Amino acid sequence: MKLKEFARQLGLSPTTVSRALSGYPEVSEKTRKRVAEEAVRLGYRPNINAVRLVTGRAGAIGVVMGRTGEFHFAEYMSGMAERLDGEDIDILVSPTADRDSTDEVSLYSRLATSGRVDAVIVHSPKPNDERIALLHELGFPFLVHGRSETDVPHAWLDIDNETAIRRATSHLIDLGHRRIAMINGRHGRTFSLHRDKGYRDALQERGIAFDPRLLVHDHFTDELGFRYARAFLEQAPRPTAFVAGSMMTALGVYRAVRSRGLVVGKDISVIAHDDVFPYLTAENMVPSLSATRSSMRAAGARSADLVLQLLGGRAAEEIQELWPVELILRESTGPAPAEAQS
Amino acid sequence: MKLKEFARQLGLSPTTVSRALSGYPEVSEKTRKRVAEEAVRLGYRPNINAVRLVTGRAGAIGVVMGRTGEFHFAEYMSGMAERLDGEDIDILVSPTADRDSTDEVSLYSRLATSGRVDAVIVHSPKPNDERIALLHELGFPFLVHGRSETDVPHAWLDIDNETAIRRATSHLIDLGHRRIAMINGRHGRTFSLHRDKGYRDALQERGIAFDPRLLVHDHFTDELGFRYARAFLEQAPRPTAFVAGSMMTALGVYRAVRSRGLVVGKDISVIAHDDVFPYLTAENMVPSLSATRSSMRAAGARSADLVLQLLGGRAAEEIQELWPVELILRESTGPAPAEAQS
DNA sequence: GCAGTCAACCAAATCGTTTTAAATTTCCGC
DNA sequence: GCGGAAATTTAAAACGATTTGGTTGACTGC
The missing domain is CATH 3.40.50.2300 (Response regulator)
Structure with a gap:
């Protein structure tokens, strides 16, 4: 079921339906309610890829998983998931290339420029991390889990x-x-x-x-x-x-x-x-x-939170959290x- | 950099460029090579969401992660990532709702109908699993990691x-x-x-x-x-x-x-x-x-492989793998x- | 030299939404 | 019952790729 067809069945224009579902103010309470109810009844759901294309937002946060399959990973992700529940934002796990760092950098570059995620999280940074330099240069939002000593400003969350x-x-x-x-x-x-x-x-x-x-x-x-x-x-x-x-x-x-x-x-x-x-x-x-x-899980949850803030427009330089241990x-x-x- | 602009710089039409990059036959070897090189040089990369919209493919496999943050998870995912490396297919981890099963089913339904993934993997199935019933009803491709005893036909990979x-x-x-x-x-x-x-x-x-x-x-x-x-x-x-x-x-x-x-x-x-x-x-x-x-990791890798086959058109009923232990x-x-x- | 074939390229339609800009309706005071 | 503001609704233009259905020009055989 597409928007056009759905709108036709409701006797409304696609515009109004779209607005009703997104909760814009310029649609009457009565129609909004009707639209919402009918959407559920008829099972209409916007095609996410069309939405993404037109809004330019991916609705996902990227995480690159190392080959080594670290056991921390599940806990951290679980924390992220906890925070992201209900936000309609997904976590995209990218198959990492091998440890060859050139490849890893190009992976981040692909992630950032292909539009499949709105932000990425960089794990286990190095003091002078190429990934951070790259993302900064691309102007792509990212959060570092850990810290780097580079001059490049970056949002980070680390434990002490x-x-x-x-x-x-x-x-x-x-x-x-x-x-x-x-x-x-x-x-x-x-x-x-x-x-x-x-x-x-x-x-x-x-x-x-x-x-x-x-x-x-x-x-x-x-x-x-x-x-x-x-x-x-x-x-x-x-x-x-x-x-x-x-x-x-x-x-x-x-x-x-x-x-x-x-x-x-x-x-x-x-x-x-x-x-x-x-x-x-x-x-x-x-x-x-x-x-x-x-707690790794708490760090994951907070990371998701901070990424959301970052996407909400908060300055990266402002986001620097050092957790006591x-x-x-x-x-x-x-x-x-x-x-x-x- | 968008396709249109990129094509203009090359003195070609968007059509030809798109075809060159996707490796279609009706473009000369010479231009294909030139396009490929320039794409790298100028950093052109197709906007994935536009591609997704027009092709109808999401280029991602969905995995729902339980709240419990199981330690198997990272290994399994790592295996998937290993197999998916180079395929340009991502893994989408969905923040699970709590254990309330109604919510979990609706999560799968959202995943399936919103077009953000091409297939999902169902973990730890029950003998008569609602998720499997739902996905089958929706006609959405899925692989079960484990097995179910339901009558609903399903592709699965399990250990004995x-x-x-x-x-x-x-x-x-x-x-x-x-x-x-x-x-x-x-x-x-x-x-x-x-x-x-x-x-x-x-x-x-x-x-x-x-x-x-x-x-x-x-x-x-x-x-x-x-x-x-x-x-x-x-x-x-x-x-x-x-x-x-x-x-x-x-x-x-x-x-x-x-x-x-x-x-x-x-x-x-x-x-x-x-x-x-x-x-x-x-x-x-x-x-x-x-x-x-x-090996969990091997199961993850093979799962990714089977999902790829499923998406390639292989019948779900055919995919039933029982691994000896x-x-x-x-x-x-x-x-x-x-x-x-x- | 001409019709026919083939290789190489291209213009325009399309995917399903959101959003801009404009049109309609409703409401109000006088 | 009329003018104008406010509240709703809408038509049409994006978004950035792929793909359909041509068109062009070079080459072939006769």
């Missing part, structure tokens, strides 16, 4: 990784730990750098020399958490505490610690960053995991074992 | 849950287990029913009476895995083996077993279903987890403890 990790590390130092290993995220991403900084600053504040052999960067998987933790534990003297980048990493670390016959929370302390997943909670691990916590202490952290105290 | 769980259960029985508990998925979903059937059939084949107190249905989270396993372990006599619905559930079960001072693989055997996540592997658990395995035995399964043998 630096402070979170500084506090986590400080806390471990307070407990007497001196050799603290960190399994951080992928190299070159801003969030990893911020965490590095928090970690190093905490050490420095307390006069502990930074040892590059205690810091690695990689994907967040239990496998890698295990491998790195094993390797760290083979050092002499071995670290007495770990800062793990994610819940999955923490699972691997726990495993590695146990595999050496050591006890988490007693021989080895562990703090991880927890994105708050409904299916895997820090509270429930054994021993329960001390964690820096910030809670540090929740549980059983996985304890005083450094006596023999390791300096 | 029944056989997988039957074999897993049988194996446990072979090892001497008699009291085998199962923590299954959400009530009323076809996959849960199939698993129930596999479980009950295996018991029956070996003359073991089904005990409803050993079977529960719920979401797949470590928390619930823990809680149910704890409750099961309090029964007397307690079960000596568990069939867990997911990796997360298995984590909870491991925890529960340990919390009772028991040892997985010795006192208590565990088999779980593993969807193959890059960030959490059965192989790496301690003890390594015996599992029925089938591997049973991989590792250390979490062992002979039932002697005192528990019947």
Whole structure:
């Protein structure tokens, strides 16, 4: 059923019908009601592509999903979906090209110029991110989940990784730990750098020399958490505490610690960053995991909100949100074992 | 840059340019090449919404994401994205309404009739699924990930849950287990029913009476895995083996077993279903987890492929793929403890 | 040199809406 | 019951591509 036919059946012009459905003021209450009712009865629904063409709005927000299938993704999207429910705005997930960054940039360019989305969200930015530069140059609306250090102005929403990790590390130092290993995220991403900084600053504040052999960067998987933790534990003297980048990493670390016959929370302390997943909670691990916590889902919801504001005309420079991160202490952290105290 | 302007700069008509870019035969190789090159140079890209309007194709596949933010989701989507890369087809994730099923059906109806997607994928179907009935009635292309028992013909891709769980259960029985508990998925979903059937059939084949107190249905989270396993372990006599619905559930079960001072693989055997996540592997658990395995990512990729076939005109009735599931035995399964043998 | 064929290109119609600009109707005071 | 403002409604022009149905010119065989 098309507008023309629908209007004819109502004995009205397409114009009036269109206006009635879009809630414009210059149509009488009586007809509006009639139109709305008949639309439901006859099952008329505007062809979205015609609407998009004529309005120039796509009614969708683009998200590029990495190949790696990160587990954060579903939670973040779910948060977005929550906020977007009822807004008649969809989420468009774009199949990413491989990690070849030239291709990734061209993917963003295609997304921006083809008119299939009104805005995009950039994840895991780098300090000097080409995607951000490109989108800015194109004048295309975008929100960065995370932050970049580029001069290019950009709207962003980030959690305070630096402070979170500084506090986590400080806390471990307070407990007497001196050799603290960190399994951080992928190299070159801003969030990893911020965490590095928090970690190093905490050490420095307390006069502990930074040892590059205690810091690695990689994907967040239990496998890698295990491998790195094993390797760290083979050092002499071995670290007495770990800062793990994610819940999955923490699972691997726990495993590695146990595999050496050591006890988490007693021989080895562990703090991880927890994105708050409904299916895997820090509270429930054994021993329960001390964690820096910030909800991915909330970030997704707020991101959607901010994108909406951006599309509503709010200036990108104005949108800069840094979320504090809670540090929740549980059983996985304890005083450094006596023999390791300096 | 619009087609008209772009064509003018090339000294060609819009028709020829459009044809050149779409690879139609009635344009000379020479001009085609020139058009292609200039398009890149001048950055011309067809407005997707105009294309959609005129061709009637949306160039997108719809997926409805549940509120629960399931961890399978990212892997499945990632698989889809992998297959769709280069096809110029997007994935549209629709913010789901809440679990109120009337709303969910109307969401599918909106998706189908508004022209924003060419096909949709239905997840976690029920035996008599309203969404399937609706989509069939509308004559809208869709693929079911899972299966339904409805009379309505539908294209589907499913894994052989029944056989997988039957074999897993049988194996446990072979090892001497008699009291085998199962923590299954959400009530009323076809996959849960199939698993129930596999479980009950295996018991029956070996003359073991089904005990409803050993079977529960719920979401797949470590928390619930823990809680149910704890409750099961309090029964007397307690079960000596568990069939867990997911990796997360298995984590909870491991925890529960340990919390009772028991040892997985010795006192208590565990088999779980593993969807193959890059960030959490059965192989790496301690003890390594015996599992029925089938890759979510592969299912996503194949789903995208099948949807493409569906859109290419292949009959829905023809598309019915049942994937076998591997049973991989590792250390979490062992002979039932002697005192528990019947 | 001419009709016929074919390759290459083009003008204009079309997709289904929204929106601009104009036309109609209604309402009001006098 | 008339002029004019206000309230409704409408016809027609976008939006930016694809596609239908030609047209043009070069080449062929005779």
